Amino acid sequence: MNRPGTVIRFINAAHVIDHMFMLIFPAAVLGMGRDFGLSYGELIGLSLGGFIAFGACSLPAGWLGDRWSRRQMLLLFFVGIGAAAIFTGLCTSVPALVAGLTLVGVFAAIYHPVGTAMLVAHAENRGREIGINGMWGNLGVAFAALLTGFLTARFGWRAAFILPGVVALLLGFWFAWCVKDETPPALAAGAKRIGSGMRVSMPLVFGVLALVTATGGVVFNASTVTYPKLFQERLHDLFAAPETLGVVVSLAYAFGAIAQLLIGRVIDRVSLKLPFVLLTFCQAPLLLAMAWADGWVVILLGAAFMFAVFGQVTVNDSMVANFVAPQWQARVFALRYFVSFGASAAAIPMIAFIEPRQGLTGLYLVMTGFAVLTFGAALVFPKTPAHEAKVVAA
Numbered sequence: 001m002n003r004p005g006t007v008i009r010f011i012n013a014a015h016v017i018d019h020m021f022m023l024i025f026p027a028a029v030l031g032m033g034r035d036f037g038l039s040y041g042e043l044i045g046l047s048l049g050g051f052i053a054f055g056a057c058s059l060p061a062g063w064l065g066d067r068w069s070r071r072q073m074l075l076l077f078f079v080g081i082g083a084a085a086i087f088t089g090l091c092t093s094v095p096a097l098v099a100g101l102t103l104v105g106v107f108a109a110i111y112h113p114v115g116t117a118m119l120v121a122h123a124e125n126r127g128r129e130i131g132i133n134g135m136w137g138n139l140g141v142a143f144a145a146l147l148t149g150f151l152t153a154r155f156g157w158r159a160a161f162i163l164p165g166v167v168a169l170l171l172g173f174w175f176a177w178c179v180k181d182e183t184p185p186a187l188a189a190g191a192k193r194i195g196s197g198m199r200v201s202m203p204l205v206f207g208v209l210a211l212v213t214a215t216g217g218v219v220f221n222a223s224t225v226t227y228p229k230l231f232q233e234r235l236h237d238l239f240a241a242p243e244t245l246g247v248v249v250s251l252a253y254a255f256g257a258i259a260q261l262l263i264g265r266v267i268d269r270v271s272l273k274l275p276f277v278l279l280t281f282c283q284a285p286l287l288l289a290m291a292w293a294d295g296w297v298v299i300l301l302g303a304a305f306m307f308a309v310f311g312q313v314t315v316n317d318s319m320v321a322n323f324v325a326p327q328w329q330a331r332v333f334a335l336r337y338f339v340s341f342g343a344s345a346a347a348i349p350m351i352a353f354i355e356p357r358q359g360l361t362g363l364y365l366v367m368t369g370f371a372v373l374t375f376g377a378a379l380v381f382p383k384t385p386a387h388e389a390k391v392v393a394a
Helices: 004-022 024-031 040-045 048-056 058-067 070-089 094-108 111-122 126-155 157-178 202-234 242-266 273-292 297-323 326-380
Strands: none
Touching (some): 004 070, 004 157, 024 040, 024 157, 126 242, 242 273
């Protein structure tokens, strides 16, 4: 039997890798134009296949995790995403670059349905562990800008893909050594959830989850992809060097880690609706302000927005953890992330179309509209009793 702490540590490491690898390209793209002879908008468009795969492949990944082996799927994640990143760093043509970025998305799709289900299965205190896990994922977003900026400035953009790829492979071999396969989740259906007797409208719960997953996915991806460009434009010459810009962007991303730690603790003690409404209420005003903000205030607004958007991710995962039976969780998480990352993929052509015509101001105004829809969905989410969501052996 695997020690829960050991499994959770590898799951958290995988979350760092997952988000970091998906955002290496948006940070490295600022230094790739010369090699491929393309503009920022044209290069960003090349990542569309990867973001589509990130969403679409989560469905088969979740099914295989429930029906075959979550441990084997997570091992495939480590090895596959590491190899795909190395391949991308070695690309010399546009078709090869598209193929490499798409492969990164294919293997990155494994983590969320499989890793989150493994986390919920091994966590004693769900809210706390989901919050901590979310923090590590947020740090992966931060590391993408920080590490990519440093490696690109010192060694070139290829190193920004190859060196993290090697680390992912090594972690995969370590995971294979330390974590053994366990009983298939379908046979562990005897788990029950404290607080599962609450009476709520399940169609309403999952309807709200579907809507906020879609709208939130567009806003989340469009913001994280464009933050390096936004900060580069609005901070002018204050942070001209790529590594310095990477530090600033990373600090804004890392601020979201605070939200996930706090929200992870709060959702074990209050109704999910309270943090849900408060976090979504803040998003539209912050996006509206960022549409025209300039100078140092962009850093403050960007950090505050990351706090709100990453806190909401923790609430969304808790919905599935609290309302779905254990043997179905990987598949339902897969469906949630299929919708989320499928919507996220739509952000790429949206950026490529709007940014050259209306600039980042027009793009952030469109994102404000999506944030308003998210807040409206939060308002109709049912108020559930405060509870401690712990897994207990039946």
